[in-house]
């Protein structure tokens with residue numbers, strides 16, 4: 474059993490999904506040696522820190538069909554969600570400005586039949602095309618909540634759900650963001666880090 478996998482709802486992790494996630498792990502280790510895609514210190518805990526940490530988002534939006542992940546990096550959480558959601562037809566758009574990371578994302582998406590769409594671009598230019606078309610927008614380790622809401626406000630206003638994994642400062646970030654917007658939030662526990670939180674944000678209105 475992979476670390477922490479047992480804590481996830483069983484429907485997210487079929488044997489085929491685990492095999493495809495193992496392909497992602499293998500390719501990440503292979504590419505990391507040359508391309509340095511993730512923080513080297515996290516390589517010892519790829520399943521806990523990256524794969525399961527990403528997978529847990531799937532059960533927070535079980536009905537989602539179209540998902541946009543901003544600043545996907547080496548595929549966390551977006552590529553993991555594309556792999557795990559492929560069986561139920563989930564379409565994931567990965568937005569990443571770094572071309573070497575985009576090469577990795579395209580390579581692993583092809584290898585695993587994940588069907589992810591990689592947008593090699595700055596997210597500011599891509600977000601407008603998803604207004605009214607995305608069920609979920611996610612971003613991990615990309616920016617402060619205030620910055621994330623500034624970027625994603627047009628999506629959230631059109632009904633998209635925001636899922637933003639955050640560290641131990643989640644409440645501080647929420648307080649800061651509430652100076653500019655009113656929104657509904659669920660502050661959810663993380664399965665992989667007792668200090669971390671996942672923010673599910675809907676119904677945003679700006680104060681001005």
Ligand SMILES: C[S@@+](CC[C@H](N)C(=O)[O-])C[C@H]1O[C@@H](n2cnc3c(N)ncnc32)[C@H](O)[C@@H]1O
Pocket residue numbers: 543544545546547548549550568569570571574594595596597612613614615
């Ligand atoms: C700290 S990494 C996090 C990567 C991944 N989400 C994770 O949690 O492992 C942030 C990523 O966002 C990308 N990025 C930063 N600003 C961006 C922008 N304006 N548009 C698209 N990608 C951006 C960077 O290239 C980098 O890969």
